[in-house]
Structure formats: C-alpha cells, structure tokens
Amino acid sequence: MESIKLNAQNLSKFEAKVAIPTYDRSLVKAGIVHVGIGGFHRAHEALYTDQLLHKSGNENWGICGVALLEFDQKIYNTLKDQDGLYTLIVKELDGSLTKRVIGSIVEYLFAPENPSAVIEKMASLNTKIITLTITEGGYNYNEATKQFDFSNPLVQQDLEHPTKPKTIFGYLTQALKLRKERGQKGVALQSCDNVQGNGHMLQNMLLSFVKKAEPSLLEWIQKEVSFPNSMVDRITPATSPADILNLKKESGIDDAWPVVCEPFKQWVIEDHFANGRPAWEEVGAQFTEDVVPYEKMKLSLLNAGHSVLGILGALRGYATIDEAASDSNIADFLKLYMDKEVTPTLGDLEGVDLESYKKSLLERFGNVYIKDQIDRICSETSAKLPIFILPTINAQLKGNGKIKFAAFVIAAWAIYSLGLDENGNPLVIKDALADVLHQKAIAAKKEPKEFLSIESVFGDLKKSEVFVDAYRKSYHDILKNGVERCVLDLNNEILNKI
Numbered sequence: 001m002e003s004i005k006l007n008a009q010n011l012s013k014f015e016a017k018v019a020i021p022t023y024d025r026s027l028v029k030a031g032i033v034h035v036g037i038g039g040f041h042r043a044h045e046a047l048y049t050d051q052l053l054h055k056s057g058n059e060n061w062g063i064c065g066v067a068l069l070e071f072d073q074k075i076y077n078t079l080k081d082q083d084g085l086y087t088l089i090v091k092e093l094d095g096s097l098t099k100r101v102i103g104s105i106v107e108y109l110f111a112p113e114n115p116s117a118v119i120e121k122m123a124s125l126n127t128k129i130i131t132l133t134i135t136e137g138g139y140n141y142n143e144a145t146k147q148f149d150f151s152n153p154l155v156q157q158d159l160e161h162p163t164k165p166k167t168i169f170g171y172l173t174q175a176l177k178l179r180k181e182r183g184q185k186g187v188a189l190q191s192c193d194n195v196q197g198n199g200h201m202l203q204n205m206l207l208s209f210v211k212k213a214e215p216s217l218l219e220w221i222q223k224e225v226s227f228p229n230s231m232v233d234r235i236t237p238a239t240s241p242a243d244i245l246n247l248k249k250e251s252g253i254d255d256a257w258p259v260v261c262e263p264f265k266q267w268v269i270e271d272h273f274a275n276g277r278p279a280w281e282e283v284g285a286q287f288t289e290d291v292v293p294y295e296k297m298k299l300s301l302l303n304a305g306h307s308v309l310g311i312l313g314a315l316r317g318y319a320t321i322d323e324a325a326s327d328s329n330i331a332d333f334l335k336l337y338m339d340k341e342v343t344p345t346l347g348d349l350e351g352v353d354l355e356s357y358k359k360s361l362l363e364r365f366g367n368v369y370i371k372d373q374i375d376r377i378c379s380e381t382s383a384k385l386p387i388f389i390l391p392t393i394n395a396q397l398k399g400n401g402k403i404k405f406a407a408f409v410i411a412a413w414a415i416y417s418l419g420l421d422e423n424g425n426p427l428v429i430k431d432a433l434a435d436v437l438h439q440k441a442i443a444a445k446k447e448p449k450e451f452l453s454i455e456s457v458f459g460d461l462k463k464s465e466v467f468v469d470a471y472r473k474s475y476h477d478i479l480k481n482g483v484e485r486c487v488l489d490l491n492n493e494i495l496n497k498i
C-alpha cells in the first residue's frame with residue numbers, strides 16, 4: 001500500500017483507516033505544559049487528553065510538549081515535522097492492533113534551542129498545569145543523603161546561569177518567578193513518574209533548589225503551587241522499526257515515531273490543582289484524596305516485577321519480558337517474591353483485590369504481543385531499584401520479614417553489572433552510574449559486599465547482616481550454579497516450608 005506522510009494537512013486522508021482527531025485542533029490552547037514527550041507520555045496523558053478533547057469540546061486543555069534534553073532532539077523534530085500528530089498503536093491481547101492518531105499535543109518546544117521560550121510558556125497565563133515525565137533519576141535525589149544532590153554539575157550550572165537553565169528545577173524556578181512577578185495565579189506541578197509520593201518528591205526537590213537559587217520565592221510557591229501525587233500505569237515498550245514499517249504497510253501511515261503500548265491503562269490522581277484541571281475523570285482517570293498507597297502497590301509489584309524479570313531474564317539471555325515471564329521457574333520466583341516479601345509491606349488497601357491485581361500483572365508481563373524489551377527495563381536500574389525494591393527490603397528488615405528473594409535479585413544485578421550474560425554474550429548496560437556499577441561489580445568478585453557500598457543506590461543496606469548474608473549466599477550460588485538452578489532451589493526451599 002502506498003503510504004502518506006502524517007501531518008495536519010494529510011490528516012483527513014487517514015479517516016477511513018484509523019480514528020483521527022475530530023475536534024478542531026487549531027482552536028485548542030495548551031493549558032498543560034508537559035516536559036518529557038517520550039513514549040509513555042504519548043501512550044498515557046496525551047491519550048486521555050485527546051479523548052477528552054473529543055468528548056468535551058473544551059479547547060482549553062491541549063498540551064505543549066517540551067523536549068528538555070539534547071537527547072530529545074529527535075522526538076522534537078519528529079513532532080514538529082508531523083504538526084504534533086502521531087499514531088498510538090495498542091497491541092490488544094488477541095494480537096490485533098487498535099490504531100488512533102492523537103492530536104492533543106498542539107505545540108512543542110525544544111528547550112536546549114530556546115530556553116526562554118520554555119520559561120515563557122511555563123509562565124504564560126494559559127498554562128494551568130505543568131506535568132512531568134522526567135524519569136526516576138530526573139528528581140536528583142540522593143538515596144544516601146536523602147537530599148537534593150547539589151553536586152550535580154548541571155544543578156551548579158543552573159545556580160550560576162539562572163536564565164539559561166539545563167535542569168527542570170532551573171526551568172520551574174524561572175517560570176514561577178515570572179508568574180509571581182506578574183501577579184499571576186499559581187500552577188499545579190504534576191509528576192507522572194514512577195516515584196513513591198511523586199508529587200511530594202517533586203515538591204521537596206524543587207523547594208531545596210529554590211531555597212538556594214531564589215529564596216524569596218519560597219513563600220509564594222508554598223501558597224500558590226500545588227503538587228498532586230499520581231499513580232500512572234501503562235506498559236509502553238520502545239517502538240521498533242518493524243512497528244513503523246507495519247503501520248506504513250497496513251494503514252498507509254508514514255509516521256516516523258508511532259507509539260506502541262498494552263491495552264491496560266490506569267491513572268489515579270490526587271485532586272489538588274492550584275489553577276483548575278481538565279475533567280480527565282470523564283475519560284477514565286480516577287481522582288482521589290490519597291494516592292500514596294496505590295503508588296506503593298504499583299511500584300513495588302509492577303515496576304519491581306519488571307526489574308525482577310528484566311535482571312534475571314537478561315542473565316539467562318532473554319531479550320523480552322514475555323520470554324522471562326514464560327520461564328516457569330522465573331515466574332514462580334516472581335510470584336513468591338510478590339506474595340512473601342512485598343505483600344506483607346503493603347498494609348490495607350481499601351477496595352483493592354490484591355490477589356487479582358498480582359494475577360493480572362503476571363498476565364500483563366506474559367503478553368506475547370507486547371515484546372517489551374529487557375534492555376528497556378534494565379536501563380537506569382540504579383535509579384529504579386531504590387524506588388521499586390529497596391523500600392520493600394527496608395520494611396521487611398524492620399519487621400524481621402523475609403528478604404531472600406530481594407537479596408537474590410540484588411546479587412543477580414551485581415553479576416549482571418559485570419556485563420555478560422550466562423551464555424557469555426555482552427549485555428548493554430545503559431545507566432547513569434554504568435562506570436561505578438562496573439567497577440563495583442568487578443570488586444564484588446572478591447568481596448560481594450563491595451557492590452552494596454554504592455550508597456547513592458543502597459543507602460546503608462550493607463550494614464544489615466541479615467541482608468548481606470542472604471545476598472552473599474545468592475551471589476556465590478548464582479556464579480556457581482547459574483540463575484535457573486538457583487531460582488528453582490530457592491522456590492523449592494520456600495515452598496517446602498509452607
């Protein structure tokens with residue numbers, strides 16, 4: 001089939017093939033500025049917002065997408081070239097594809113090219129909400145000190161050259177300063193990242209920065225700015241060249257960067273918006289007073305589950321999450337980890353059927369059509385585990401609970417960080433701490449505990465004898481007998497005790 005380039009001019013040509021925006025995009029104003037226009041945002045918030053534009057006809061709530069880092073130039077160029085349009089491809093459970101062209105991103109800015117345009121946009125009267133997907137590491141939080149990390153060179157640069165910021169903290173500070181000076185209303189700053197208490201985290205980190213950079217702004221922020229916590233969920237693998245080609249072949253859409261995702265989606269948001277909000281509840285989002293327990297459940301079961309499958313699967317030489325999830329020993333291991341180590345830390349979750357939640361996760365992980373990349377899951381593990389697994393370990397240690405499965409995963413990560421899988425094939429380690437991880441992984445061959453000395457990841461975990469003993473044992477076992485055998489032994493050991 002001949003394909004046609006996706007852009008505003010050609011949009012109506014796709015109508016017969018896929019759903020397209022039926023609202024008049026030229027009337028839509030960007031009430032939301034979103035920083036971080038990667039796949040996840042485009043499969044999640046931008047979709048909810050697109051659905052709402054369809055449904056409500058309220059044109060005040062479109063999105064201006066901001067690409068913050070040099071690295072984001074490609075997505076910025078793509079969106080610019082396609083007038084903000086892209087195709088969202090949902091890979092359904094039966095393998096069929098549901099495609100929809102999303103139109104909610106009506107403006108786009110590339111921060112490194114024009115920092116003042118981004119600051120002005122964030123400060124503009126029309127902007128009522130600034131949402132963020134800046135990744136777990138983007139909050140600049142140091143696990144060892146439990147503080148904002150002022151030693152980050154980019155932060156130092158933002159303190160020295162405030163009007164040409166590089167970090168989100170520099171941008172937000174400048175924009176809030178303008179809002180205050182102009183006597184404007186405040187704004188809601190809404191994190192959509194996988195961080196426990198993501199709104200609180202954003203608030204704490206931003207206030208730490210502002211205290212140094214612009215202390216006179218503190219009081220105004222405390223009064224005028226809100227930081228709703230939110231729990232976000234939708235598995236969104238990296239788009240593959242085959243996805244792009246299939247879209248061209250099957251639907252005739254020439255889209256340089258479509259987004260692929262699973263059918264499931266969830267968004268639970270605290271209803272604390274300083275300057276109004278879209279009625280996202282009309283298209284399936286849930287508003288609540290306290291989202292923290294739900295975030296905790298999702299991070300320590302879904303995201304941690306991903307990391308467990310990712311790390312163990314990578315060592316076994318698997319490439320995708322469904323391969324790891326269909327390895328019955330690894331699947332049993334994950335199930336036992338969830339039941340024996342995570343569940344006791346979750347407390348009472350009103351209205352949630354935890355057993356069916358866990359079951360649904362195993363099904364989602366096993367979806368063979370998604371082909372979520374183990375490389376994606378294992379990227380930036382050093383920023384993920386402190387959020388996904390460490391809180392479980394710390395809570396279990398505090399209550400004398402079980403930690404063997406978690407210790408096993410950390411030991412497997414230490415071995416993973418040597419850079420080879422069990423078949424001797426190289427592992428691509430994409431992590432801001434890659435060098436440190438590798439050095440410590442080498443040192444761990446002599447003394448496994450060395451790996452735990454990365455305090456920015458593990459805090460003072462190395463001080464727990466109980467943990468170190470279990471970790472050390474797993475470390476030696478994995479090197480000697482391999483993941484498969486050790487996982488089976490550990491599963492049996494726990495099952496036989498029941």
Ligand code: CS2
Pocket residue numbers: 194232233234235236302303304306307376377378384
């Ligand atoms: C994944 C998440 O990055 C990761 O390690 O666990 O991207 C996960 O797919 C999403 O949070 C799902 O909602």
